[in-house]
Amino acid sequence: MKYDMDQLLKSALFSKEKPDDSLNQKIIRKFEEKEIENMRKRNRKISIPAAAMLAATVLAAGSASTYAAWKYLTPDQVAEMAEDQGLAAAFQSQDAVAINEVQEYGGYRITLLGIVSGRNLSEFLIEDEAGNVSMDRTYVVTAIENADGTKRPDTSSDDYGKDPFFVSPLIEGLNPAQHNIMTMDGSYFEIVENGIQYRIAECSNVEKFADRRVYLGVNDGTFYNNEAFQYEENNGSIRRNDSYEGVNALFVLPLDKSKADEQAAEAYLKSLDSEEKMQETEEENPEEKLDRQVASETSTWKIADFNEKTTLVHEIQLSPDEDGNFHFEYTIGKDGMSSAGTVYQELITDRDEEGLLKARSIFGEEDTVYIETYTLNEDGTLTLRTYQHK
Template identity: 35%
Template sequence: MTDEKLDLLLRQALNLEIADHDIQIDAAKIKSDRNTTSWKYWKHFPAAAASVAVLTLSSMMVCAAWHYLSAKDVAGKAADPHLAQEFEQNNWIDGCETQTYGDYDVTLLGVVSGNEISSHLSKDDSGNIDGDKTYVAVAISHSDCSPMPDPLNIGSDSVQFYVSPYIKGLDPAKYNISVLGVNNTVFLSDGIQYQLLGMDTIAAFAGQGIYLGVSEGSNYNPNAYLYDSASGTLTRNESFNGVNALFTLPVDPTMGDSEKATNLIDAMDHYESGGESTIILSEADLWLNSITPETISENAVPLESSRKTVSTDEFFQYTGNDVSNDSDTGSLILKEYFPDGTGMSEWMTRSGTSMEDAFVETYTLNKDGTITILKYVPNLNK
């Protein structure tokens, strides 16, 4: 099908005026077999291009699947503004690639790698910041547009997904996410599951080639992929009955570092488990993470019964800061809360296990030197 016909289908379905250059479809990858479909859509107009792909594959209605969050947005929902900026500026992926197997669409949203590119970094045993990391964002959705199950309430019969990088030339059964110190954040948004993984850097292997696999299960499944030990290549097992997406990452080979790669292999060989973590964000968590002084007016409503205006001394007492014998400490605390002077502080008290009991408490420095304390709650009528 030509680009012109694809464009015409899109205009008829969505009644949108879209320039031809905004749509680029890798038509060679669109196959007639619905169980082994792969296509790409690019960030000039992701919604439009994804809709085209859906229209060429079936007559189903365009649905939420083409409203994927960007990798930047995924990091933002995980309350990681530094990483969000990194995805926006240095994403390895120039757009998004979706692969469809069985009942699921798997979309690679972004990959970034670097030192101290996240707002949330831990320290190693020596007290040094453990910041040389790679981050991957993926989306998993049902192909028929039905919502994915809430990861907080997954039953024993629910499908789990194992997201992991693999290195060309290294046995994937041994060298995978399980030995890379992964921190995984999982959440559901508009019926689509998102996973944001942070791990020890894999950019050092850029000269060899890096894959990213998404397969069913909670561990590496040797039946999902075929590893050729002679050539070091990894391929999908076409006869595997389930999800076994495999992406080849378009990483710049000059990022490779053989010495660092050798050290990382040694670290993986001697990896001691226990540092991994998975955080599943609830709807309330996502709301709490979304609140900033810039977004609070559109995402929340003030709880007027909580409003109080206090002096700075009362504010110190309220927040548990004893500055009675040290005025300099009081000045430092005020500077920490209000570095830009008057206005709402970035510092907020956040609480809630559900949307019904969630709130953020804000602190605003007024021109007369007083401080207003005010809680905001979700706008459940929005």
């Protein structure tokens, strides 16, 4: 079966351009669980004849082009490797569009191979949060390569997933930080074949928005990156940030404008708004409510505020691993409450002038709440301090 996206990550980008502090804290913990990399993945390695892979033109950095991509698997072949014969047949049908557009940014070459949309195309339909089966879907296939010609790590390699990518349809007129694959019942299947990383990204059918420009954005990292793309609120357009040094490929999806449905699009957006409100008003248990209140109270605190208003109960120095991430595990309290996790490098950039990270972790039991903070030091180490809320 296919897995839908983790609800926590969906909430993180649902209504704000950046996850709020309490969500960041939970994300740090969830990152330690390998079940998520921004969406839950199924990975499978199946060999195919090497003769199917031929050389292709190498493009210059920052380029975009469309050409005969004999180097790559076709979208239906990728679907077959996912053991999804229904989707493979859909990519062989007249409704599918072969694109083969290439863009190269940040040391990676991204190829948009093809797209197909429709009802009941896949043999692996997923459920939304309400338990409803999502049958009307859009499927987009991309290929990701290292621009220097080296091979992408296989899915069985320890290096796989260390340089993640976020691949999502983006819709003109809708803020991409709020409306992307994470809020559109998205999921993906991914394989690596002959050093090329293939992804089938799927979400709710975007053809209803065909009367406006619909993009496919690809950026480095686990989440949608506001720095990689720029959203123009005055006209609703989305464009690449030319000064961004990482991956920020942006394709225009060739949708059939005759399939646009303004009423269906409006109803769909209302359903997303309704879902967000339900999440906001969902009844919290006392511990969750207390954690949320503490997170809100301390979100703007400086180190001096923590020293004045809380009690320091634990402090450790952490050194980064080879990827710049910080791992920790310790025990506090009379009952031996433990905390373990990883502070990932991408969260370290968001910090104040003292080095205190915006991301924090709130945890505890009953009326005892602990606040875990992380401060980046000048020597590159990280100080983890745990405070007990008074």
